[in-house]
Amino acid sequence: MNVFVIGANGQIGKQLVERLKQDGKHEVTAMVRKQEQLDEFKANGYQVVLGDLEGDVETLKQAMSGMDAVVFAAGSGGSTGADKTLLIDLDGAAKSVEAAQANGNIKHFVMLSALKAEDRSAWPDSMKPYYVAKHHADRLLEQSGLDYTIVRPGALTDDAGTGKVNVDNVSTGEIPRADVAAFLAHVIGRQEAANKAIDLVKGDTAIEETI
Template identity: 35%
Template sequence: MRIVIAGGHGKIALILSRQLAGRGDEVVGLIRNPAHEADVRDARAEPVLLDLETASLDEVAAVLAGADAVVFAAGAGAGSGAARKDTVDRGAAVLLADAAERAGVRRYVMISSMGAATGGEPGMDDVFAAYLDAKKAADDDLMARDLDWTVIRPGGLTDDPGTGTVSVGRPGRGTIPREDVARVVVAALDDPATAGVVTEVVSGPHRVAVALADLTD
């Protein structure tokens, strides 16, 4: 498969690129900073400079042409304000979906966040609330489209080694290694039955493929 990953220099994206390329997939990583090209190549992906905050629909669609799937793994990142939570975590995700429709790419896997089902809540830090609001808006937009979408909402992310085992559905608060989030994305890409599925995911006792299969039964 040819898979385009938005946010190609993020930690999950680089891990995902290695996992996909390691089994023979062709991976393209969209990045906004040319200094990140070497890291993306080291992950065995093809870096493409494309800033989803400023790119046009036609520019993004041209990059997606011929792809089998897109994965949204971008994010404004720590230290960014509420405005960039909206332009990246929502706006870039929506633009990628618009471009996927134009390019005829039906498969779209969204890496979202636990808490995106409700968005920001009273009493939260303003920037974190804006982040969850942006994630909710992006998820809602995607779920309203006629695409083969899957929305994955991980709990707290860690850099611990992956275990290959998770809990999915509505498992409650928890953490999960980024390596295992990438494994869930790979498994979702491999399983057409996950189209139309929204799931939270944290570390747990079930092998990834089995957990997703149980979720889609």
């Protein structure tokens, strides 16, 4: 499949495009926001396009031209305020879903969300804007008519990946970003993962055996 990764310069996005390139199962196109990021990705042999989640839907649609799958792995980052969370994590995700709908050829949309995003009672006060954004972005995707997979990882760490996760009866936990990237790569294009929201923390099951 031709896979379009939004947020390819992020901590998980970078590891995802690298894994997709190494695996060789899909053709990957990275979307980045800045020219210097584009230059870096090109220098490393990636297909890459410029895109701005604060821009318009039509431009995103054009960037997705020829793609079969979209992975939304973008985020405003922990150092920004609620305004950027609203613009990137919510409206940027919404625009990406709208662009995928308008594209007409997208067979699978994979959304990187957060554990407990669906459960308002579980949101910590300090992160409510982030969870509000994830909650409504997920709902928009679920209602879009696109085949989707929502991946909801627990607390993210920079530990080395283990290649093993838990996706069953998850209540809390953490997971290395490397394993989140590996799991995203694993679910792309898999019919078994279609129209599901999957909670994800570190565990004892090999990623390849989860779906």
